Amino acid sequence: MNKKFKIIVEYDGSAYHGWQRQKTDPSVQEAIETALATITGTRLTLTGSGRTDAGVHALGQAAHFSCDTRMKAGELHKGLNSLLPEDIVIRDCRQVPESFHARFDVRRKTYQYRILNRPLPAAIGRQYLWQIRRPLDADAMSRGLAYIVGTHDFKAFEGTGSPRAHTEREIFRAEIEKEPEGVLAINIEGNGFLRFMVRNIVGTLVDVGTGKRMPEDIQRILASKDRSRAGATAPPQGLFLVRVDYE
Amino acid sequence: MNKKFKIIVEYDGSAYHGWQRQKTDPSVQEAIETALATITGTRLTLTGSGRTDAGVHALGQAAHFSCDTRMKAGELHKGLNSLLPEDIVIRDCRQVPESFHARFDVRRKTYQYRILNRPLPAAIGRQYLWQIRRPLDADAMSRGLAYIVGTHDFKAFEGTGSPRAHTEREIFRAEIEKEPEGVLAINIEGNGFLRFMVRNIVGTLVDVGTGKRMPEDIQRILASKDRSRAGATAPPQGLFLVRVDYE
Numbered sequence: 001m002n003k004k005f006k007i008i009v010e011y012d013g014s015a016y017h018g019w020q021r022q023k024t025d026p027s028v029q030e031a032i033e034t035a036l037a038t039i040t041g042t043r044l045t046l047t048g049s050g051r052t053d054a055g056v057h058a059l060g061q062a063a064h065f066s067c068d069t070r071m072k073a074g075e076l077h078k079g080l081n082s083l084l085p086e087d088i089v090i091r092d093c094r095q096v097p098e099s100f101h102a103r104f105d106v107r108r109k110t111y112q113y114r115i116l117n118r119p120l121p122a123a124i125g126r127q128y129l130w131q132i133r134r135p136l137d138a139d140a141m142s143r144g145l146a147y148i149v150g151t152h153d154f155k156a157f158e159g160t161g162s163p164r165a166h167t168e169r170e171i172f173r174a175e176i177e178k179e180p181e182g183v184l185a186i187n188i189e190g191n192g193f194l195r196f197m198v199r200n201i202v203g204t205l206v207d208v209g210t211g212k213r214m215p216e217d218i219q220r221i222l223a224s225k226d227r228s229r230a231g232a233t234a235p236p237q238g239l240f241l242v243r244v245d246y247e
Numbered sequence: 248m249n250k251k252f253k254i255i256v257e258y259d260g261s262a263y264h265g266w267q268r269q270k271t272d273p274s275v276q277e278a279i280e281t282a283l284a285t286i287t288g289t290r291l292t293l294t295g296s297g298r299t300d301a302g303v304h305a306l307g308q309a310a311h312f313s314c315d316t317r318m319k320a321g322e323l324h325k326g327l328n329s330l331l332p333e334d335i336v337i338r339d340c341r342q343v344p345e346s347f348h349a350r351f352d353v354r355r356k357t358y359q360y361r362i363l364n365r366p367l368p369a370a371i372g373r374q375y376l377w378q379i380r381r382p383l384d385a386d387a388m389s390r391g392l393a394y395i396v397g398t399h400d401f402k403a404f405e406g407t408g409s410p411r412a413h414t415e416r417e418i419f420r421a422e423i424e425k426e427p428e429g430v431l432a433i434n435i436e437g438n439g440f441l442r443f444m445v446r447n448i449v450g451t452l453v454d455v456g457t458g459k460r461m462p463e464d465i466q467r468i469l470a471s472k473d474r475s476r477a478g479a480t481a482p483p484q485g486l487f488l489v490r491v492d493y494e
Contacts, residue, residue: 010370057371081368089370121328123257123336124304124375124487240371 002068005076006096007032009061012087013236014127019052019061028052028088032063035083039076040067049102049109049244053196055236057128060091060243064102100246108172108245110189113202114238117209118182129183130202130238136209138176138184144208144215145174145186147222148201155225157204159196159233167194167225187242196233204231249315252323253343254279256308259334260483261374266299266308275299275335279310282330286323287314296349296356296491300443302483304375307338307490311349347493355419355492357436360449361485364456365429376430377449377485383456385423385431391455391462392421392433394469395448402472404451406443406480414441414472434489443480451478 009032017025021033029046036044048063071079077093084090116122116129117136148154148171155167171190179185186205188198204221207213213231221229256279264272268280276293283291295310316323324340331337363369363376364383395401395418402414418437426432433452435445451468454460460478468476 012370012373059371086368086373087370089368091367120338121333121336123259123334124306125372126259126333128371 001070002066002098004064004066004096004098004100005073006062006064006092006094006100006102007077007080007090008092009058009063010089010091011058011061012127013052013055013057015087016054018054018056019048019050019058025054028058028061029063031084031088032080032090035080036065036067036076038083039079040069040071042068047102049106050193051195052239052241053199053236056239056241057237058241061241062102062106062244062246064096064100066098102244105246106192106244107247108189108191109193110187110242110245111193111198112240112242113186113188113198113234114240115184115186115202115206116182117184122181127237128240130235132206132209134210136184136206137211138178138209140211140215141184141186141205141209142176144205144213144218145176145201147215147218148188149174152222153225154194154197154222156221156227156230157197157200158194158227159200160227164194169193169197198239199234199236200227200230202234202238206234207231248317249313249345251311251313251343251345251347252320253309253311253339253341253347253349254324254327254337255339256305256310257336257338258305258308259374260299260302260304262334263301265301265303266295266297266305272301275305275308276310278331278335279327279337282327283312283314283323285330286326287316287318289315294349296353297440298442299486299488300446300483303486303488304484305488308488309349309353309491309493311343311347313345349491352493353439353491354494355436355438356440357434357489357492358440358445359487359489360433360435360445360481361487362431362433362449362453363429364431369428374484375487377482379453379456381457383431383453384458385425385456387458387462388431388433388452388456389423391452391460391465392423392448394462394465395435396421399469400472401441401444401469403468403474403477404444404447405441405474406447407474411441416440416444445486446481446483447474447477449481449485453481454478 116131173189177185420436424432
């Protein structure tokens with residue numbers, strides 16, 4: 001009997017060339033597809049809510065697959081976690097209606113970018129942070145970040161070489177949280193994200209934090225739709241896809 | 248001019264065969280000694296507050312070294328952090344009196360052992376946790392843990408094949424903290440620790456948490472001075488040497 005399943009996936013992206021299956025490099029999608037093939041005896045295709053780039057982590061990536069099986073979601077869940085490597089964990093697995101689509105039905109994605117803002121690097125947890133030694137003005141960064149909330153054309157913050165049908169996206173929430181030990185957590189929720197969009201926004205925001213740019217520059221860069229106006233792309237290891245919400 | 252320096256070291260022990268220099272395997276001590284040799288041009292010996300075992304982490308290991316140098320502590324500090332691999336960070340470096348000794352002068356060591364108590368493993372941060380799937384009774388564990396506070400002969404919790412002159416140690420504080428997401432942090436402070444002592448206490452305490460043993464068994468095991476009465480050794484990756492205090 002053909003069934004459709006939705007899974008929620010946590011992964012440490014350090015060892016992977018991103019979510020998406022590659023010709024040779026290891027990917028999270030391929031690791032899960034390989035485990036599914038072992039369990040079900042057939043080669044299945046996993047459809048994610050979208051890609052995550054090489055080195056980016058996830059606490060709650062979502063994906064679906066269809067499968068002609070008598071197995072229940074709970075059995076698949078256990079089987080997957082027993083076969084997957086330690087850096088990939090299936091947090092949830094449930095049967096969904098045939099109409100569900102992990103990419104097309106996304107209503108909201110939540111990302112978090114973690115900056116360690118202090119002169120001293122961290123040995124413990126360094127895989128999950130971007131260290132900025134110079135002191136950052138978190139208030140200026142917050143003011144700059146506020147300009148991305150709402151519906152905008154994010155072309156200026158899109159990675160080069162990744163043209164999309166349209167580059168308008170809606171951001172529902174964008175906030176900076178100060179955590180202990182000099183960690184700044186930048187939380188961004190939106191209906192969708194362009195390639196490198198969060199990392200390009202964070203890279204530009206760090207320029208605001210160091211005083212190289214003004215908070216209002218974020219607005220000007222957005223309006224310019226010109227990638228060359230924005231700052232550098234923040235490195236992948238600070239970025240987490242926290243959750244994906246559907247209807 | 249001969250000077251003595253004290254350093255505070257944070258390290259991710261995952262890639263190391265412990266603190267202590269080994270014939271072939273990489274160690275934290277050797278990595279720092281190699282960096283010191285590059286900076287000072289001479290081969291120095293680093294004296295730690297004590298060993299940490301393979302795979303154990305530190306937030307605040309302490310060590311000293313003597314060196315005939317004109318360099319100031321701040322220069323050595325910067326030089327070390329620029330040469331050391333990412334998983335070792337010198338948190339502090341200062342000149343100390345010739346009489347200071349990183350091992351003999353220890354007054355207190357603080358360890359933390361981190362357990363993830365939930366059915367679902369973690370992909371993010373799994374390097375820093377011991378996962379126990381069965382639910383643990385943290386209150387029973389706390390009652391058991393209380394028996395180690397005070398001065399006791401900890402022979403029953405010492406690793407085999409590591410005889411010491413005497414096996415009496417004083418524990419000043421021992422507490423379990425409940426953190427979000429099912430993490431139990433076991434904090435133990437004492438004037439010194441035998442080899443595997445914290446990990447053997449934690450392994451036994453987990454038996455109390457699952458109901459396999461009673462809290463009072465900790466007292467009986469202590470009194471027996473018999474290693475075979477205690478539980479299994481908890482794995483290294485959950486253990487952190489948090490800090491070392493001197494006079």
